[in-house]
Amino acid sequence: MPTLPPTQPTECEVDVDVQSGADGHARVALKGRLSSRTVVNCWNKLEQSFRGATIKTLEVDVSGVDFCGGAGFALLRYLNEGRMTPGAKVSVVGLVAGFQTIFEGFTAQDYEAFHPQPQKQRHPLVEEAGHATRQILGDFRDQLEFLGGVAANLPPSLVNPKRMRWPEVRHVFELAGANAVPIVSLVSLLLGFIIAFESAQRLAEFGAQIYVANTITIVMVREMGPLMTAILLAGRSASAFAAEIGTMKVNEELNALETLGLSPVRFLVVPRLVAGILVAPLLTCYSILMGVGGGALVMLGLGFSLMLILHQMATSVHLEDLAVGISKGVVFGIIVSGVGCWRGLQTEQGPSAVGLSTTRAVVTSLLLIIVADACFSTISYFLK
Amino acid sequence: MMNEPDDIVISVKNLSIGYGERVILEKINFDVRRGEVFVILGESGCGKSTLMKTMIGLYPPQSGEVWIEGGNLVAAEGDERLRLLRKFGVMYQSGALFGSMTVLENVRLPLDEFTELPEPLKELVSLAKLKLVGLGSASNKMPSELSGGMQKRAAIARAMVMDPGILFLDEPSAGLDPITSAGIDLLVSGLARHFGITFVIVSHELASIYAVADRVIMVDCQSKGIIAQGKAAELRDGATDPWVHRFFNREADASHTIQPT
Numbered sequence: 229m230p231t232l233p234p235t236q237p238t239e240c241e242v243d244v245d246v247q248s249g250a251d252g253h254a255r256v257a258l259k260g261r262l263s264s265r266t267v268v269n270c271w272n273k274l275e276q277s278f279r280g281a282t283i284k285t286l287e288v289d290v291s292g293v294d295f296c297g298g299a300g301f302a303l304l305r306y307l308n309e310g311r312m313t314p315g316a317k318v319s320v321v322g323l324v325a326g327f328q329t330i331f332e333g334f335t336a337q338d339y340e341a342f343h344p345q346p347q348k349q350r351h352p353l354v355e356e357a358g359h360a361t362r363q364i365l366g367d368f369r370d371q372l373e374f375l376g377g378v379a380a381n382l383p384p385s386l387v388n389p390k391r392m393r394w395p396e397v398r399h400v401f402e403l404a405g406a407n408a409v410p411i412v413s414l415v416s417l418l419l420g421f422i423i424a425f426e427s428a429q430r431l432a433e434f435g436a437q438i439y440v441a442n443t444i445t446i447v448m449v450r451e452m453g454p455l456m457t458a459i460l461l462a463g464r465s466a467s468a469f470a471a472e473i474g475t476m477k478v479n480e481e482l483n484a485l486e487t488l489g490l491s492p493v494r495f496l497v498v499p500r501l502v503a504g505i506l507v508a509p510l511l512t513c514y515s516i517l518m519g520v521g522g523g524a525l526v527m528l529g530l531g532f533s534l535m536l537i538l539h540q541m542a543t544s545v546h547l548e549d550l551a552v553g554i555s556k557g558v559v560f561g562i563i564v565s566g567v568g569c570w571r572g573l574q575t576e577q578g579p580s581a582v583g584l585s586t587t588r589a590v591v592t593s594l595l596l597i598i599v600a601d602a603c604f605s606t607i608s609y610f611l612k
Numbered sequence: 613m614m615n616e617p618d619d620i621v622i623s624v625k626n627l628s629i630g631y632g633e634r635v636i637l638e639k640i641n642f643d644v645r646r647g648e649v650f651v652i653l654g655e656s657g658c659g660k661s662t663l664m665k666t667m668i669g670l671y672p673p674q675s676g677e678v679w680i681e682g683g684n685l686v687a688a689e690g691d692e693r694l695r696l697l698r699k700f701g702v703m704y705q706s707g708a709l710f711g712s713m714t715v716l717e718n719v720r721l722p723l724d725e726f727t728e729l730p731e732p733l734k735e736l737v738s739l740a741k742l743k744l745v746g747l748g749s750a751s752n753k754m755p756s757e758l759s760g761g762m763q764k765r766a767a768i769a770r771a772m773v774m775d776p777g778i779l780f781l782d783e784p785s786a787g788l789d790p791i792t793s794a795g796i797d798l799l800v801s802g803l804a805r806h807f808g809i810t811f812v813i814v815s816h817e818l819a820s821i822y823a824v825a826d827r828v829i830m831v832d833c834q835s836k837g838i839i840a841q842g843k844a845a846e847l848r849d850g851a852t853d854p855w856v857h858r859f860f861n862r863e864a865d866a867s868h869t870i871q872p873t
Contacts, residue, residue, distance in 0.1 A: 341748065
């Protein structure tokens with residue numbers, strides 16, 4: 229095959245000369261460079277010339293073309309197949325030997341064979357429902373497998389502490405717990421402020437602003453402390469666990485663990501689960517303190533003495549309220565760390581897989597936290 | 613603008629590269645001629661890929677210049693930098709295809725972004741490039757459905773869709789079986805011979821180097837420079853430097869191996 233001139237850096241306009249006769253014969257002479265830039269003008273001129281014209285035969289003379297890039301060949305192929313002049317017999321003449329070889333390297337048959345076919349129609353409703361059901365059942369089976377794996381690996385690690393990867397537990401505890409202290413402080417303090425201000429406005433109508441202390445304490449201890457901590461943990465830690473384990477799965481690190489004879493559940497999930505169970509109640513207690521502190525600051529601002537506020541707070545909350553709040557913390561901790569790890573282990577291949585797992589971890593955690601919270605409220609109502 | 617002989621398309625002048633204070637290669641100089649297949653080789657971790665990424669403007673050098681078709685890419689900014697970036701295409705080691713797009717969409721992306729070509733021509737150009745690399749029938753597949761060799765071919769099609777005069781390939785044969793690797797070598801030779809494309813290839817696959825390279829340079833992390841340059845076969849047969857000799861003749865460093873009993 230001949231050697232073609234290399235791509236030249238300079239650009240100049242292409243000259244397009246269109247001649248058409250009354251007999252339906254047309255001739256196009258192209259001169260200059262057919263590059264991706266000049267071809268646009270060329271296309272526009274040709275389309276304008278052929279619009280409304282009845283052309284039976286078309287001759288495209290490219291003997292004056294001194295450079296022809298990919299776009300130039302595409303234009304010639306488009307013209308040659310008569311797609312701009314339907315029904316016309318088209319011939320391309322004057323191609324130098326090298327250009328001719330490239331031009332013939334991509335034919336109309338190639339286009340027919342290679343161009344993307346239209347997308348398949350959407351699945352019928354029944355089929356879609358079947359797919360969705362199958363996915364839900366598969367998800368349920370994965371959950372059971374995961375819970376089975378945890379049940380098989382967690383107790384031995386607790387019974388025999390040497391089996392536990394304590395450095396990993398410490399590391400996760402620091403990331404999920406200590407590093408979350410600033411955000412938990414800010415959110416809980418402001419939450420205490422908000423609840424105190426809102427309730428103070430309403431209770432002022434009855435001259436009962438002193439009960440703001442009772443309200444804020446009971447709300448923070450039983451509900452908002454555990455719930456806000458869990459939401460923050462879901463956003464920070466469940467997503468981090470899913471992304472970390474998901475990336476390890478994509479990089480085949482989980483396969484490496486399996487073939488080394490190490491269970492990914494024992495190696496990765498159990499330390500995170502233990503750290504989550506330890507960190508969530510502690511952060512919950514801290515969140516309660518910060519929230520109550522925020523409420524106390526508002527009360528001080530309203531003119532109540534510190535002793536009175538503390539007295540009201542102490543008398544409004546009982547040990548069982550505290551037990552409910554801390555129990556919620558433990559359960560929410562299990563949900564957040566368990567779901568984060570489970571979604572991470574479910575990660576599939578592909579560029580968006582880790583992102584998808586992270587999103588699923590957060591959404592599933594939040595959903596289960598709310599469901600668990602509702603269960604707590606119902607049970608404690610009937611036990612009272 | 614710089615006055616260079618017409619056949620020199622890339623000129624690397626006094627280039628020093630590294631990370632932070634650490635110098636990997638120091639004050640190296642070489643030229644790449646139009647239409648040649650130029651291979652940068654060296655042992656693993658000696659800075660071959662870093663050198664290539666500096667040449668294509670991804671990493672700033674510690675000092676020195678990289679002239680591409682008469683423009684200094686290191687100093688170029690704004691439109692001038694964009695103009696120089698259009699002079700070449702790059703194939704990364706992993707292919708770096710966009711996973712959320714089909715192969716055809718990957719290839720036509722530069723046409724969509726940088727040209728005003730009519731839709732039918734964009735499709736024709738992209739399909740023709742895919743056929744050129746032997747992937748015409750894979751146009752509607754997702755990158756994840758392709759083998760490693762096919763992904764590299766698709767990446768070459770994307771790199772050349774704007775008709776650049778220069779193609780940079782980072783480890784085109786790495787991780788491929790000998791047959792697929794030979795197929796890539798044939799593709800490179802064919803594109804260089806028939807389309808006059810200049811290739812700058814980073815590789816340490818000896819079989820590929822012998823098959824495609826017109827000229828090679830060998831970089832070395834000990835001397836932080838170029839320790840050999842010329843034709844691969846000549847270096848294999850006539851290198852006086854023991855390290856170069858060992859490299860081209862695939863001889864192990866005895867101090868780094870367990871001796872058989």
